[in-house]
Amino acid sequence: MSKFQPIEFYKNKKNEYSLLPFRFEPLSEVNYAVTNLVGEHLIIPRETLEDFVKHKLDSSSPHYINLRAKHFLVDDKTQIAKELLSIKLKTKYRVLSEFTGLHIFVVSLRCEHSCPYCQVSRQSDDKIKFDMSTDIADKSIDLALRSPSKNIKIEFQGGEPLLNFPLIKYIVNAAKSKQKEKNLSFVIATNLALITEEILLFCKQHGILISTSLDGPKDIHNLNRPRPGGNSYEKAVEGIQMVRAHLGIDAVSALMTTTKNSLGRVKEIIDEYLKFSFTGIFLRPLSPYGFALKTKTYSAYDANKWHDFYLEGLEYIIDLNKTGVKFREYYTSTILTKIFTSQEPGYVDLMSPSGIGIGAIVYNYDGLVYASDESRMLAEMGDTSFELGNVLTNSYEDIFLNPKLLDPIEESFAFSVPMCNDCAFETYCGADPVFHHAIYKDFVGRKPESEFCNRNMKIFKYLIERMDSEPYIKRLFMSWAQSNA
Amino acid sequence: MEANLIFDANIYSIDAIKKACYRNINRFAVNISKEEDTINCNITFKNTVTESQIKIYLDDFMKEVLDQDLRESIKKETEGVRNLILAHTFSKTGLIKDE
Numbered sequence: 384m385s386k387f388q389p390i391e392f393y394k395n396k397k398n399e400y401s402l403l404p405f406r407f408e409p410l411s412e413v414n415y416a417v418t419n420l421v422g423e424h425l426i427i428p429r430e431t432l433e434d435f436v437k438h439k440l441d442s443s444s445p446h447y448i449n450l451r452a453k454h455f456l457v458d459d460k461t462q463i464a465k466e467l468l469s470i471k472l473k474t475k476y477r478v479l480s481e482f483t484g485l486h487i488f489v490v491s492l493r494c495e496h497s498c499p500y501c502q503v504s505r506q507s508d509d510k511i512k513f514d515m516s517t518d519i520a521d522k523s524i525d526l527a528l529r530s531p532s533k534n535i536k537i538e539f540q541g542g543e544p545l546l547n548f549p550l551i552k553y554i555v556n557a558a559k560s561k562q563k564e565k566n567l568s569f570v571i572a573t574n575l576a577l578i579t580e581e582i583l584l585f586c587k588q589h590g591i592l593i594s595t596s597l598d599g600p601k602d603i604h605n606l607n608r609p610r611p612g613g614n615s616y617e618k619a620v621e622g623i624q625m626v627r628a629h630l631g632i633d634a635v636s637a638l639m640t641t642t643k644n645s646l647g648r649v650k651e652i653i654d655e656y657l658k659f660s661f662t663g664i665f666l667r668p669l670s671p672y673g674f675a676l677k678t679k680t681y682s683a684y685d686a687n688k689w690h691d692f693y694l695e696g697l698e699y700i701i702d703l704n705k706t707g708v709k710f711r712e713y714y715t716s717t718i719l720t721k722i723f724t725s726q727e728p729g730y731v732d733l734m735s736p737s738g739i740g741i742g743a744i745v746y747n748y749d750g751l752v753y754a755s756d757e758s759r760m761l762a763e764m765g766d767t768s769f770e771l772g773n774v775l776t777n778s779y780e781d782i783f784l785n786p787k788l789l790d791p792i793e794e795s796f797a798f799s800v801p802m803c804n805d806c807a808f809e810t811y812c813g814a815d816p817v818f819h820h821a822i823y824k825d826f827v828g829r830k831p832e833s834e835f836c837n838r839n840m841k842i843f844k845y846l847i848e849r850m851d852s853e854p855y856i857k858r859l860f861m862s863w864a865q866s867n868a
Numbered sequence: 869m870e871a872n873l874i875f876d877a878n879i880y881s882i883d884a885i886k887k888a889c890y891r892n893i894n895r896f897a898v899n900i901s902k903e904e905d906t907i908n909c910n911i912t913f914k915n916t917v918t919e920s921q922i923k924i925y926l927d928d929f930m931k932e933v934l935d936q937d938l939r940e941s942i943k944k945e946t947e948g949v950r951n952l953i954l955a956h957t958f959s960k961t962g963l964i965k966d967e
């Protein structure tokens with residue numbers, strides 16, 4: 384008896400197979416991307432797709448074998464696919480039952496910077512008016528610790544949160560004293576202009592991480608971020624070095640904001656990140672909220688210009704990797720994690736059901752609770768559509784069962800949104816009701832006209848085609864997916 | 869600028885046509901009507917759209933109708949197994965209750 388089955392064994396002589404649920408989108412005149420419920424993908428010609436759906440695909444063709452291997456069909460050789468899909472899907476949605484993991488505390492709205500695109504800040508010395516009180520902090524901590532999530536991350540934001548550092552100390556100590564079985568972690572999102580040895584000693588003692596802003600070379604950063612003395616860049620760089628000296632090289636991460644000043648200079652911006660030994664960059668689009676919209680900086684460039692900026696940056700990063708420099712683009716990594724793994728990276732904008740409230744929540748300095756950071760930015764512009772309550776007067780149930788949270792989550796769930804429900808990239812994408820409400824005044828928007836949809840659709844198609852074009856890129860992208868998981 | 873396209877109602881469903889129209893909502897407006905064996909699409913373009921763009925848009929629209937027809941076939945065949953997989957996925961979450 385032979386050790387292996389003969390090749391005939393693997394042939395499905397009658398071409399009898401059943402389709403498993405899948406969706407498709409055209410990539411070009413010839414090729415189509417097909418994806419299944421858990422995000423497995425293939426590229427096949429339109430002709431093959433039609434043959435496949437009409438049960439005319441030969442079981443010995445390479446396309447058939449790939450479609451079977453990736454759980455797009457079941458035949459008499461494979462019946463386990465349904466169970467495997469269930470398990471992978473269960474893993475993907477596991478994050479839903481964990482509920483809110485990220486709790487943002489806006490400890491002060493005051494800031495010594497006056498960035499034109501900044502969503503929320505006040506140049507003021509009025510601590511009473513713009514700083515969070517200990518009463519509000521206590522109530523917010525209680526709400527945060529009511530979350531079913533075992534892992535609770537508290538992120539301090541502003542304004543500039545270091546302007547109210549005594550309250551940060553108070554919250555860290557108070558949360559730790561009440562944490563019981565929860566795992567707590569803390570992050571301060573700061574421009575680092577006010578960082579001191581004393582603050583860093585406290586951070587070291589409590590394992591607090593730092594998230595800062597670095598918009599690129601000195602001229603771009605200082606143009607984006609005016610402050611008295613015009614030295615925001617110098618302060619940030621000095622601060623990054625101080626944090627690393629006290630807390631270690633990985634204790635500080637940086638975020639960049641794209642403005643019209645950044646366009647055409649993506650390589651210089653990436654070089655700046657390399658200069659300071661960061662291992663990746665998040666090429667963020669400018670958000671359409673707050674002063675960014677009011678001061679017209681949002682309309683200063685359109686989605687296509689950002690797309691060119693992003694692609695030029697991504698290709699530059701790929702080239703860097705080819706020369707042995709390990710560096711990633713984080714938005715791409717988040718998408719790749721969704722493409723290649725059953726893990727949900729938890730990036731609020733790319734979650735469906737939307738991550739507002741259930742992925743992250745904001746406790747504002749004045750006690751008001753918002754469904755996301757972007758929601759409080761909208762509120763600063765007078766739109767309180769996502770204001771969920773007040774920590775001083777509302778219960779956990781009032782806040783998390785507020786129709787202002789549940790309605791947008793339900794309405795924007797991509798599984799049931801026109802066009803999203805049959806889009807091949809739905810499993811990679813998100814709902815983002817706050818963005819659509821801000822721009823189109825409804826939680827869903829018309830997807831063919833949605834900047835969010837167009838931007839992401841172009842990226843998904845580009846990444847899938849790019850991987851198909853070069854084995855090296857596929858290996859690289861798979862490594863980015865794993866390290867982000 | 870206007871154009872008319874006629875589809876055979878024995879081959880294409882109204883839903884497939886409607887979905888194809890929706891996907892092109894950023895390019896033109898459509899009035900759909902049905903007679904016995906035909907589905908008529910009266911398409912209106914903005915004045916700024918050129919003749920060559922109209923040709924591309926109509927070609928794309930017809931391809932999209934074919935794609936939507938294919939999507940209907942997939943959905944019809946896989947609906948049962950899709951629901952089964954989803955039921956298994958959420959079976960232990962307590963989120964699905966017996967009616």
